[in-house]
Structures are given as structure tokens and as C-alpha cells.
Amino acid sequence: MVHSEHGTDGISRRLVLAAGVGLAAVAALPHSSLAQNGAAPTRPTSGDSTMSSGLFATKDGTNLFYKDWGPRDAQPIVFHHGWPLSSDDWDAQLLYFLGQGYRVVAHDRRGHGRSSQTDTGNEMDTYASDAAQLFEHLGLKGAVHIGHSTGGGEVARYVARHGGNGRVAKAVLVSAVPPVMVKSEKNPGGLPIEVFDGFRQALAANRAQFYRDVPEGPFYGFNRPGAKVSQGVIGNWWRQGMIGGAKAQYDCIKAFSETDFTEDLKAIEVPTLVAHGDDDQIVPFADSAPLSVKLLKHGTLKVYKGFPHGMLTTHADVLNPDLLAFIKG
Known part of the structure; x- marks a missing residue:
């Protein structure tokens, strides 16, 4: 089932634009200004809500930073962030769904954000296992798992391998990497490995500049004609990326x-x-x-015309109500 929604330099810059603009082959359509209406809670949380954050130690000793907000007896909505960001990338959704009365949970993947800067385990099997251990610790049942970009891959692996016994009610993949990104004989439409080699080279050569070029250009569509650029959004992307560990983020490109x-x-x-x-x-x-x-056995495709990769930030006013409708449906 397909739906459509209508929205109104250096080496690292060249590599990103080659990956995004040259190979995506999509129309240069203007998008709306940054979403605001969908980012705010619709009502305050109830008095029996608790808001907490902390660190959880996995079996191998990795500390995962997490947020767990809202009524403990409410349905959990769990958010999985993209590369090289953190749970902060979901701020607009955390506030919105908290205001709708849900329990909202988000964690920083190993090597990202405020979690341990790991040099091992930076691959999907471990990401999913880390998540499973944390969610078991939090006692999550009947949860909706929403993943953006790399986080969509994490959701797919977690739900497939660890989501039984009533742990998961629904899943959402937003601008997600599955089924597989890299080009191969089985995936002739994928991106050449040289694109991702370029990502690694740019990260190793000047991570700080690379993490400025990505959000300034293709990530939010700020390189499109007529785009309304937000320096705050660009700076927030850079901040999240630079807090994480360079080795873990480098490894995650392969993942x-x-x-x-x-x-x-x-x-x-x-x-x-x-x-x-x-x-x-x-x-x-x-x-x-x-x-x-x-x-997918029970998949629904929703296409957003003209929306960029980072639409959970740029178009939260459209995306959040759509997510709510799916969760309630």
C-alpha cells in the first residue's frame, strides 16, 4: 500500500555530494521550512509520570546512555537514531509523543553520543544485542520501535532477532538503510563501495569539517534551490556527531x-x-x-514528495501526526 505526502568544500563536501546528489538521481524539489507545530507536546504529562536518564552496562561492560520518559504503564515508543548522531536527534518526536501520553525511550548507540566510545562491537549484531539488553532491563513490552537511517537497520535486526514474546507491537523505518545500501551483483541499484570509502577517508582526514559539510548539504536538503537553511540544525548535527567516538563512527560506516x-x-x-x-x-x-x-509480511509504504533524509527534523509537523496515526491504527 503506497501513500504520498506533498511537502511544499573541500574533499568531504565533494564526497558527500557525489554520494547524495550524483547517485540518488532524484528531483530537486523545494521543501517547507523547518517543522514547528508537530514538535511540541499537545498537553503536559500527568503527575504519575517519571522522567529519567542514565547509563546501562551491557554484558561486555559498554555503558549505554538512555532516556526513559513518561508514564511507566503507558505503551512504550522506542527511538533508534542514525549515524553519527545520538538520541538527541529525536527531540521533536520525544516531546510530541510524551505530550500524547506515551512512554518514550531512546538510547545512544555504543560509540555514539554519551555512550562508551567503543573500539569493538561496532556492527549490527552487537547493536541489536545491546538494545535487547537495555530494553529487557527497562521491562519494555508491546513497544513501537522507530528507527531513522542506520537506526532503521538496527530496528530491523532487533525486531527480527529479539522482538518476540510480546516485546514489539509495531515497527517504523524512517529514511532507513535496509535492505542494503552498497552496490553488488545482488543489489545493482546500490551505491558503489567507493562512496563509503570516501566517507571513511573524509572522517579520518578531518572529521570536524566532514560533520559540517554533511548537514550543510544533502542531509537536510539545504543544498536544494530555495531551501531555508537553519544554522541551529546544522550546529546540532555537528555537536551530536563530535561527541561520539571517531573509531566507532568509522566502523559504523561499514555496518x-x-x-x-x-x-x-x-x-x-x-x-x-x-x-x-x-x-x-x-x-x-x-x-x-x-x-x-x-x-515485509505486513509492510506499508508512505512516500513523502520532496522530503530530505533528515525529514524527522525538517518536517516533524507532518511526520509526527502520521506516526501517531500508524501507532493508533
């Missing part, structure tokens, strides 16, 4: 680009929404969302 989630998608039993902008310059639409929904 998000080369991991094949085909079997994970086939194994998911719960209703799953696949939401993607058709002007995504980071994870090209044609080789991701429509392929993923074909592999």
Missing part, C-alpha cells in the same frame, strides 16, 4: 552500508511502516523503501 537486512525484513511479523522522502540524497529512495516493503 550501515554493507549489512544485508533482507532476511531480517522477511522475519518481521508485526505491522511495519516504511516512511521515506523521495528527495533523500543520503539513502536513495529507489533502492531502499520500495524494496523493503516488498520483503
Whole structure:
């Protein structure tokens, strides 16, 4: 089922634009200004709510930073962030769904944000295992798991391998990397490995500049004609990226680009929404969302015309109500 929503320099810059603009082959459509209405809570949380954050130690001693806000007896909505960011990237959604009365949970993946800066375990199997241990500790049942970009891959693997016994009610993949990003004989429409080699080279050469170029250009579509650029959003992306560990983020490029989630998608039993902008310059639409929904048993594809990769920030006013409708549906 397909729906459509209408929205109104240096080496690192060249590498990002080559990956996003040259290979995505999507229309240069203007988008709306940064979302505001959908980012605010609709009502204050009730008095029996608790708001906490802290560190959880996994079996291998990695400390995961997490947020756990809202009524403990409410349905949990769990957010999985993209590379190289943190749980802070979900601020607009955390506040919105907290205001709707849900329990909202988000963690910083190992090596990212305020979690341990790991030099091992920076791959999808461990990411999913880390998440499973944390969610077991928090006692989450009947949760809705929402993943953006790399976080969408984490959701697919977590739900497929650890989501049984009533732990997961629904899943959402937003601008997500599955089924697989890199080009191969099995995936001829993917991005060449040289694109991701370029990411690694740019990160190693000047991570601080690379993490400025990505949000200034393709991530939020700020390189499109007529785009309304937000320096605050750019600075927040840079801040989140630079807090994390360079080694873990370097390793994660392989994880998000080369991991094949085909079997994970086939194994998911719960209703799953696949939401993607058709002007995504980071994870090209044609080789991701429509392929993923074909592999899902209970998948729904929702296409957002002209929306960028970072639409959870730029178009929260559109995305948040759509997510709420799916969760309630």
C-alpha cells in the first residue's frame, strides 16, 4: 500500500555530494521550512509520570546512555537514531509523543553520543544485542520501535532477532538503510563501495569539517534551490556527531552500508511502516523503501514528495501526526 505526502568544500563536501546528489538521481524539489507545530507536546504529562536518564552496562561492560520518559504503564515508543548522531536527534518526536501520553525511550548507540566510545562491537549484531539488553532491563513490552537511517537497520535486526514474546507491537523505518545500501551483483541499484570509502577517508582526514559539510548539504536538503537553511540544525548535527567516538563512527560506516537486512525484513511479523522522502540524497529512495516493503509480511509504504533524509527534523509537523496515526491504527 503506497501513500504520498506533498511537502511544499573541500574533499568531504565533494564526497558527500557525489554520494547524495550524483547517485540518488532524484528531483530537486523545494521543501517547507523547518517543522514547528508537530514538535511540541499537545498537553503536559500527568503527575504519575517519571522522567529519567542514565547509563546501562551491557554484558561486555559498554555503558549505554538512555532516556526513559513518561508514564511507566503507558505503551512504550522506542527511538533508534542514525549515524553519527545520538538520541538527541529525536527531540521533536520525544516531546510530541510524551505530550500524547506515551512512554518514550531512546538510547545512544555504543560509540555514539554519551555512550562508551567503543573500539569493538561496532556492527549490527552487537547493536541489536545491546538494545535487547537495555530494553529487557527497562521491562519494555508491546513497544513501537522507530528507527531513522542506520537506526532503521538496527530496528530491523532487533525486531527480527529479539522482538518476540510480546516485546514489539509495531515497527517504523524512517529514511532507513535496509535492505542494503552498497552496490553488488545482488543489489545493482546500490551505491558503489567507493562512496563509503570516501566517507571513511573524509572522517579520518578531518572529521570536524566532514560533520559540517554533511548537514550543510544533502542531509537536510539545504543544498536544494530555495531551501531555508537553519544554522541551529546544522550546529546540532555537528555537536551530536563530535561527541561520539571517531573509531566507532568509522566502523559504523561499514555496518550501515554493507549489512544485508533482507532476511531480517522477511522475519518481521508485526505491522511495519516504511516512511521515506523521495528527495533523500543520503539513502536513495529507489533502492531502499520500495524494496523493503516488498520483503515485509505486513509492510506499508508512505512516500513523502520532496522530503530530505533528515525529514524527522525538517518536517516533524507532518511526520509526527502520521506516526501517531500508524501507532493508533
